[in-house]
Amino acid sequence: MTNTTRTSAPDDPAAALLTEAYAVAPDDLDRLRRRLAREAERGDLLDVAIRTVDSPVGALLLAATEAGVVRVAFSGEGFDAVQSELAERVSPRVLVAPRRLDAAARQLDDYFGGRRRHFEVPLDWRLATGYRGEVLHHLATDVPYGGTASYAALAARTSSPRAVRAVGTACATNPLPLLVPCHRVVRSDGSAGRYRGGPDAKALLLALESRV
Amino acid sequence: MSTAAARGPDRACEPFERVVDAHGATVLRVVRAVLGPGTDADDAWSETFLAALRAWPDLPAGANVEAWLVTIAHRKAVDVTRGRVRRAVPVADLPEPSGGPGRPSGWPGAVGDVVGSVAHVHTLDLVAAVAALPRRQREAVAYHHLAGLPHAEVAVLLGSTPAAVRRAAADGVAALRRTTSLER
Numbered sequence: 001m002t003n004t005t006r007t008s009a010p011d012d013p014a015a016a017l018l019t020e021a022y023a024v025a026p027d028d029l030d031r032l033r034r035r036l037a038r039e040a041e042r043g044d045l046l047d048v049a050i051r052t053v054d055s056p057v058g059a060l061l062l063a064a065t066e067a068g069v070v071r072v073a074f075s076g077e078g079f080d081a082v083q084s085e086l087a088e089r090v091s092p093r094v095l096v097a098p099r100r101l102d103a104a105a106r107q108l109d110d111y112f113g114g115r116r117r118h119f120e121v122p123l124d125w126r127l128a129t130g131y132r133g134e135v136l137h138h139l140a141t142d143v144p145y146g147g148t149a150s151y152a153a154l155a156a157r158t159s160s161p162r163a164v165r166a167v168g169t170a171c172a173t174n175p176l177p178l179l180v181p182c183h184r185v186v187r188s189d190g191s192a193g194r195y196r197g198g199p200d201a202k203a204l205l206l207a208l209e210s211r212v
Numbered sequence: 213m214s215t216a217a218a219r220g221p222d223r224a225c226e227p228f229e230r231v232v233d234a235h236g237a238t239v240l241r242v243v244r245a246v247l248g249p250g251t252d253a254d255d256a257w258s259e260t261f262l263a264a265l266r267a268w269p270d271l272p273a274g275a276n277v278e279a280w281l282v283t284i285a286h287r288k289a290v291d292v293t294r295g296r297v298r299r300a301v302p303v304a305d306l307p308e309p310s311g312g313p314g315r316p317s318g319w320p321g322a323v324g325d326v327v328g329s330v331a332h333v334h335t336l337d338l339v340a341a342v343a344a345l346p347r348r349q350r351e352a353v354a355y356h357h358l359a360g361l362p363h364a365e366v367a368v369l370l371g372s373t374p375a376a377v378r379r380a381a382a383d384g385v386a387a388l389r390r391t392t393s394l395e396r
Contacts, residue, residue: 014385015357021338022241022249022358029236032254036232036261045265050229087227092269094227 037097047091049100050083056112056208057201060178062101065090068122069104071175074197089127108178114211117145119179127175134158135170136180143184146209150188172196178205228268232261235278238359239285245354246289248343252296259288282359286351286369337392342384344391348372349384356381 040046048070050063061079063071063086070090073082087094098105103121110116128136138157143149155167171182172194183205187193195202236257243256263284271280342350348370355366356377363374363381370377 018358022244024237024240032257033232035258039262040265083227087225092225092228093265094229096229
């Protein structure tokens with residue numbers, strides 16, 4: 001049978017046979033889920049659209065509100081946990097709905113293919129509040145493709161120029177990695193430092209951007 | 213958009229996607245049993261999950277989600293049936309329904325819909341036999357045996373009594389046994 005919780009007696013033979021007789025083909029359910037996503041969008045009920053994309057740094061979960069992309073997550077974060085976080089912090093109206101994320105997915109694909117150097121999709125900053133948000137806004141505009149900045153240099157651009165540690169935390173908890181390039185922030189000694197997607201992903205991105 | 217701040221800690225906070233994952237198939241089986249497999253069942257499923265999505269942020273934590281969904285599905289199935297009666301225009305004027313030419317989809321003729329996915333004579337027997345049950349028996353069978361709701365909850369849903377629901381479900385299953393291979 002399927003992943004449903006039954007409240008009737010498990011030894012109900014009619015239930016077992018009926019469940020088998022009304023077996024649901026995966027295609028039918030997929031079609032209905034796509035329809036639900038479309039109708040939810042039309043009815044202003046799609047608070048958080050999600051989809052996954054493949055990339056050289058592994059599968060990515062993308063999430064967008066009506067305002068813009070609100071979250072990019074690496075598979076190492078656990079997509080289930082990220083969905084729960086979105087439900088708690090944004091809205092529980094979370095549905096797989098790829099269309100809203102088409103532009104972000106395409107631009108990420110171009111970025112990894114070396115055909116794009118900056119992103120042009122609307123961002124929803126609500127998961128980066130306070131000082132962290134300030135840090136990430138600087139990061140989004142001040143450190144261009146191919147360049148790097150130290151945590152200290154980034155801190156110096158903010159309202160708390162000595163908050164190097166807090167800058168490290170802001171980068172490590174960036175809700176919009178890749179789109180907001182926290183991979184370009186490195187330690188003063190030149191070593192890579194922490195990254196939400198893991199050290200290998202950070203190295204890969206820096207290598208990608210160092211190609212001419 | 214409802215925000216985390218606007219919701220109390222006693223509200224459901226699961227991502228709705230997980231609800232569709234866990235209960236989508238069960239709700240589809242239930243509306244197919246009540247309405248017949250076809251476009252009516254599809255419409256009822258879509259309306260059910262759209263309404264559930266709308267209400268989801270306000271559902272109290274700890275609620276029985278599947279029972280809640282089946283309650284909505286029952287109302288939507290009733291709506292779909294009413295809509296079908298209202299749209300009772302000559303069948304020839306309608307675009308061909310997926311259930312087959314010349315018949316409203318969702319009724320016994322629509323059984324053909326499942327041939328592709330479950331080419332199984334006994335299954336077709338059973339689906340056709342469910343479709344041939346009187347509505348109350350079909351609902352009692354669908355909500356009790358397929359959705360797993362206790363008789364008392366089905367009674368609330370149908371505006372009936374637990375005893376009447378028990379009888380309708382038993383009569384329905386007995387009729388299915390007579391006409392199909394339900395008993396194996």
